[in-house]
Amino acid sequence: MTSKARCSAPIKQRFPLEAIHLDPALKPPLYRQLEEQLRQIIWQGTLKTNDPLPSSRNLASTLNIARNTVISAYEQLTVEGFIQARPGAPHRVAEGFPAPTLNKAKTSTKAAVEFIPKLSQRTNTLRQASAFIGAQQSNPPPQPFRAHIPDYKEFPVKTWAQLYNRRLKHSSRFWQQAVHPCGYWPLRQAVADYLVMARGMRVAPEQIVITAGVQQSFELLAKTLIDPADKVIFENPAYTPAAMVFELAGAKTAYVDIDNEGLKVATLPASGAKLLYTTPASQFPLGITQSQSRRKALLAWATKSSTLILEDDYNGEYRYRGRPLTTLYSMAAPGQVIYLGSFSKLLFPALRLGYMVVPAALIEPVANARWLLDRHSPPLEQAVLADFINDGHFLKHLRRMRVLYAQRQAVLITTLENELAELVHVTPLDGGLHLTAELRSTVKPEQFFTAAKNASVALSSVAQFSPQTTPQADRQIIFGYAPYTEKAMKLAAQALMRSYLKT
Incomplete structure (x- = not known):
């Protein structure tokens, strides 16, 4: 079998073999490649109603592929109604497909224009959600000081797995x-x-x-x-x-x-x-x-x-x-x-x-x-x-996490006071998973967030959750602490300070 099979030898049937290109290196198997290319040839009108197709044996020989590959493609196209099979006769294009236009030969080589649907006005609102959505092909662990996340690493996975298996086994x-x-x-x-x-x-x-x-x-x-x-x-x-x-x-x-x-x-x-x-x-x-x-x-x-x-x-x-x-x-x-x-x-x-x-x-x-x-x-x-x-287990987990999160809030406050006191001021709270700090009057929000981005420190402002941007909301910074260790918070704060001094 060749890596790319292409035939230019003439055959008796009117059939555009020059349009068939099969590549074993591609992910779709050969029968699916053949099936899709035949489908497009018929759909685009290169073959019209009642035009014959080569026999499975001839097409397989010409393309240097297994006959079963052709048979599989023909069978699927028959099921979908693209071609018809008649006893003792070659497969033919089914009825109902339009004849090709006069300028088909000139336009068939052009790239197809993608249809773009007309979106509803609601997408203007939906677009706001983009700020909360990460990359499609990666799922990295959260970086300090991204907020609104519990410490899932402290969750009792073994207990959960035991309960899961118990349900599967005994229920x-x-x-x-x-x-x-x-x-x-x-x-x-x-x-x-x-x-x-x-x-x-x-x-x-x-x-x-x-x-x-x-x-x-x-x-x-x-x-x-x-x-x-x-x-x-x-x-x-x-x-x-x-x-x-x-x-x-x-x-x-x-x-x-x-x-x-x-x-x-x-x-x-x-x-x-x-x-x-x-x-x-x-x-x-x-x-x-x-x-x-x-x-x-x-x-x-x-x-x-x-x-x-x-x-x-x-x-x-x-x-x-x-x-x-x-x-x-x-x-x-x-x-x-x-x-x-x-x-x-x-x-x-x-x-x-x-x-x-x-x-x-x-x-x-x-x-x-x-x-x-x-x-x-x-x-x-x-x-x-x-x-x-x-x-x-639920109440036990909550009690343990209350202690841990209270400690981490205290660690965050100490870290900000030791490492970022020149930039922010923070006040403790009685609960929650994050704190909101105020930028010092000498700090410009744009410079601060540029430094955070350059240091790979995840931060957001209260302005993200305000219907209208205000100077006060721009200067209120959300610091999450729940999933981060003391070391991680300290290193992130130090990196942010170094980055800020360079901007």
């Missing part, structure tokens, strides 16, 4: 079947029990909806609650990927500023909104805890204005002074607050499981939306997570 094959869109029932029970015991919430298992992470929770709520032009209020700054989802649903987003007590409730519109999104335990991204007086005022405003509150408690379990705070959900009237939780932030990022606590009136609509969207999350992962919670 029935339930995990190969579909489950309810709201989730695997034992996991919904386990989450409800945890919230009652550990967070003091009044929750029934029926109210728990297992999702593919908090981001999908936003999608489901947008589909079930939002009509075009409905108003959704966010804190300023806020978690912009949440706002994107509601904007894609046609919502009109509005933003309300925060201060050192959290959301400025007094500035909320008296007319209310369809929905208000808040992160009261640890305001994202500034980390401020909403005061009790503000919480009370917010619930009073929501009652008066008939506004539904969406409480995102993305890392409420990670408090380093005292126990986790009482949720806004627990303080509200029944049905007034939808509560969101994330296992991706608590355990490891690849575990795309989260949950919502929804009012009874939303259970069926959310279930219907989830069924239409992707049916349900993988049952096996849900079952293993239920075992992880019920067997006590």
